[in-house]
Structure formats: C-alpha cells, structure tokens
Amino acid sequence: MDILRNWIITIVYVIILLTFMEILIPNNDNKKYINFVMSLIIMITIIRPIIDFIKPDESIDEQISQISDYLEYNTMEKRLTYNNYFETESIIELYRQNLKDHIKKRVEKNADYSVHDIEISIEDNDEENLGIIKGIEIILKETSDNKKNISNEKIQDIKIKVTLNENNDTQQAHSINIDYEGDLIKDDLSYYYGLEKEKINIYILEDK
Structure with missing residues (x-):
C-alpha cells in the first residue's frame, strides 16, 4: 500500500509542478515541444513502477531529473523574453542565481x-x-x-x-x-x- 500511495503522491506532485511551469512558459513555437516533454515526464512517472518491477536494477530517476532540470532552465530563459519581466532587474538577478544553483548541482554531481x-x-x-x-x-x-x-x-x-x-x-x-x-x-x-x-x-x- 505504501508503494501505491507514494506512486499516486508522486504523480499528483509532478502534474502540479508541470502545470505551474506551463503557466510561466510564453505562448510561442517552442511551447509545443515543451508540452511534449512535460507529457513525457508524466508518462514516465506513471509507468515507472512497472519498469522498476521488470528491471529493478535500472533506475530512471536520473533521466527524470535531467528532463526536469532542462524544463526549469528553459522556463527561466522564456520568462526573460516577456516585456513585463524585462522592465525589472530583479528578474535578471533571480535568473542569474537560478543558473548558479543549476550549475552548482551539475558540477558537484560530476566532480x-x-x-x-x-x-x-x-x-x-x-x-x-x-x-x-x-x-x-x-x-x-x-x-x-x-x-x-x-x-x-x-x-x-x-x-x-x-x-x-x-x-x-x-x-x-x-x-x-x-x-x-x-x-x-x-x-x-x-x-x-x-x-x-x-x-x-x-x-x-x-x-x-
């Protein structure tokens, strides 16, 4: 029961997170590709217990993490293209700090x-x-x-x-x-x- 409960909680969390990110993404040509990646994350999350059962030694946590990192980075870039955001330097600094956090995580993972x-x-x-x-x-x-x-x-x-x-x-x-x-x-x-x-x-x- 704990496995099922954690699975459902994970799915709900991912859907909420991706919905929030979709709100921040501007409507442009790239949005359909980002929506595709979001759908892929949801699909992977749903079928993950089945994959883990079939191949228990092969984890997809790293793949999900990399996709999530890419979406978050891409979202930050798109936010900066909004004219409303361009008017304030605070968003630029927030973007810079988020980049630092992403780089720190990637570097410490590889070194x-x-x-x-x-x-x-x-x-x-x-x-x-x-x-x-x-x-x-x-x-x-x-x-x-x-x-x-x-x-x-x-x-x-x-x-x-x-x-x-x-x-x-x-x-x-x-x-x-x-x-x-x-x-x-x-x-x-x-x-x-x-x-x-x-x-x-x-x-x-x-x-x-």
Whole structure:
C-alpha cells in the first residue's frame, strides 16, 4: 500500500509542478515541444513502477531529473523574453542565481569537489539575446576525500580576479592538475548550456 500511495503522491506532485511551469512558459513555437516533454515526464512517472518491477536494477530517476532540470532552465530563459519581466532587474538577478544553483548541482554531481563560488556573465542589454550565457567562472573547493590526493602535487599560486559582474574582488587560488575532471565539467556545461568550452574557466580555491 505504501508503494501505491507514494506512486499516486508522486504523480499528483509532478502534474502540479508541470502545470505551474506551463503557466510561466510564453505562448510561442517552442511551447509545443515543451508540452511534449512535460507529457513525457508524466508518462514516465506513471509507468515507472512497472519498469522498476521488470528491471529493478535500472533506475530512471536520473533521466527524470535531467528532463526536469532542462524544463526549469528553459522556463527561466522564456520568462526573460516577456516585456513585463524585462522592465525589472530583479528578474535578471533571480535568473542569474537560478543558473548558479543549476550549475552548482551539475558540477558537484560530476566532480569530487564542492563549489565555492560561481560567476556568470549573461546578456542583459540586448533584448533579442536576453539571458544568453556569455561566460562562466567556477571556483571549486577541495573536499576531505581529495585533499590527500593532491597534497604531494606541486602547487602554483595564482590570482583570480572576478570581473564578470564588474566585481573587483580578488580571490586567492592555486592551480593543480584537474585536467580530466575539469574537461568533464566543461563538456557537461558546454553541452547543456550551449556555451563554448573556452568561455568556461575552472579554478581550485587554496586551502591555507
């Protein structure tokens, strides 16, 4: 009975969430594709217990999460195209913060580091390209698990000047060999947000 109850609650929750998101999405050519994805999420949610019963070792939680993330990101972009929203800077900042939250979640899922800070440069002047990401700088922090792995590596001190938002703060960081994980992070963000890898910079915060 608990399984059935949780299943019904999940379906109701997903329908309410998607209904709310549909209200925020403007009526344009992209809406029919977004509605299709929403219907797909509902269908997956409904048949999920059957799939889990047939293939208990194969979870689709990650697929649902990725689709939900895409819808939420797409919804934020579309909100910025409204003239009513364009008149206020608070929506721009809310959009920027939501982007940071999404990036933080994706980075920490793909790397053995925690995110210390994220700076994002977005287009906020050109209405036609409003909300387009122009650059990302990510400062990572070592976790207790990976400190041991880098303790014997040669560390080169560098200065990171955060200028994406006209912020003159300077942060101390060190450069270590995270080429593999760094490439994974850049590949993921580049594909997900449609941003060139060269416009994504990753640093490690120095632990003094």
